Amino acid sequence: MLKEMKQQFIKNTIINETKKQLSEKGIRKTTVRGIADGLGIAVGNLYYYFKTKADIGDVIWADFTNAYLNEFQEKLKIPEIQNKSGLDKIRYYYAKLYEYFKENPLYAELIAFLMGEKPRSERAPKEIREIADAARISIKTTLVKLYEEGIADGSIQAEIQDLIQEVWSFNISNVFLVVNIIRYNEINKNIYEYYVNTYFNRLAISAN
Numbered sequence: 001m002l003k004e005m006k007q008q009f010i011k012n013t014i015i016n017e018t019k020k021q022l023s024e025k026g027i028r029k030t031t032v033r034g035i036a037d038g039l040g041i042a043v044g045n046l047y048y049y050f051k052t053k054a055d056i057g058d059v060i061w062a063d064f065t066n067a068y069l070n071e072f073q074e075k076l077k078i079p080e081i082q083n084k085s086g087l088d089k090i091r092y093y094y095a096k097l098y099e100y101f102k103e104n105p106l107y108a109e110l111i112a113f114l115m116g117e118k119p120r121s122e123r124a125p126k127e128i129r130e131i132a133d134a135a136r137i138s139i140k141t142t143l144v145k146l147y148e149e150g151i152a153d154g155s156i157q158a159e160i161q162d163l164i165q166e167v168w169s170f171n172i173s174n175v176f177l178v179v180n181i182i183r184y185n186e187i188n189k190n191i192y193e194y195y196v197n198t199y200f201n202r203l204a205i206s207a208n
Contacts, residue, residue, distance in 0.1 A: 011049050013039065015063070018056045022106055027057075027113045054117045055128045057110050062135035064107040068100045069138050086150020091200055093146060094174055098192075101178050108182040111175065143167045150203070157206035170199060 017038050021030045032053055036046045050056045072093060075081055081092065101108050114120075120129055144167050150156035160166035177192050 007049070011059075014046060014049055015056060015059055018053075019060060019106070022060075022109070027053075027109055050128075051125070052123065054114060055124055057114055057117075058120060058124060058128050058132045061107070061110045061114060062131050064104060064110070065135040065139065068097060069142055071100070072096060072142070085155035086146055086148070086153050087155035087200065087204055090143070090146045090150060090156070090203075093143070094196060097174075098178055098189075101182055105182055108179045111179050112183055139171065140164060140168060143171060156203040159202065159206060 014035065018030065018035050021035060021038060025034075030053065032046060032050075033043050035053075035056075036043045039046070050059075075092070075096065076089070081089070084092065117123065120132055124132070144164060147156065147158060147163055147167055151158065158166050160169075174196060177187070177195065180186055181189065181192060
């Protein structure tokens with residue numbers, strides 16, 4: 001138990017140093033060697049815990065994701081939010097997610113960086129994959145519950161028979177647009193809201 005606690009402490013220290021360097025220098029200029037130097041340890045010691053910058057990035061991405069989901073779950077406890085329809089809760093989820101990305105641009109930077117790396121299944125060790133997969137499952141679970149609530153209260157009707165596929169495909173599209181806005185500013189928020197609201201309006205129309 002003591003050994004495991006020590007290892008987790010070291011991992012957390014590496015992650016925190018990586019976050020610091022990513023925020024200060026950006027993803028491109030942050031290197032595994034630079035992280036090790038910042039911690040005052042040998043690169044080989046860092047490799048014992050994380051083999052690549054992408055592996056550390058996966059854990060930080062999961063941290064950002066879980067932090068947002070926890071924040072959202074707390075919002076759902078507010079009576080005003082609790083009384084919303086399933087559709088309005090889905091709208092609220094994505095509106096707050098957009099704000100979260102704006103407040104945490106590193107989250108968007110990490111997603112863009114990880115998309116350019118080899119698939120996680122090909123490069124990451126089992127422990128890293130499990131951390132990232134757990135975060136993905138939490139996203140799906142949260143959103144599927146909101147969609148099911150909307151279907152039950154009659155505020156939406158899913159467009160695709162496989163609900164999980166619908167939930168995940170829209171989520172991926174939405175995140176891609178937000179990352180594009182934050183990193184490249186190729187489209188503005190009005191265009192983003194047009195596409196998002198068009199989808200939500202279709203769900204509502206289908207329900208009626």
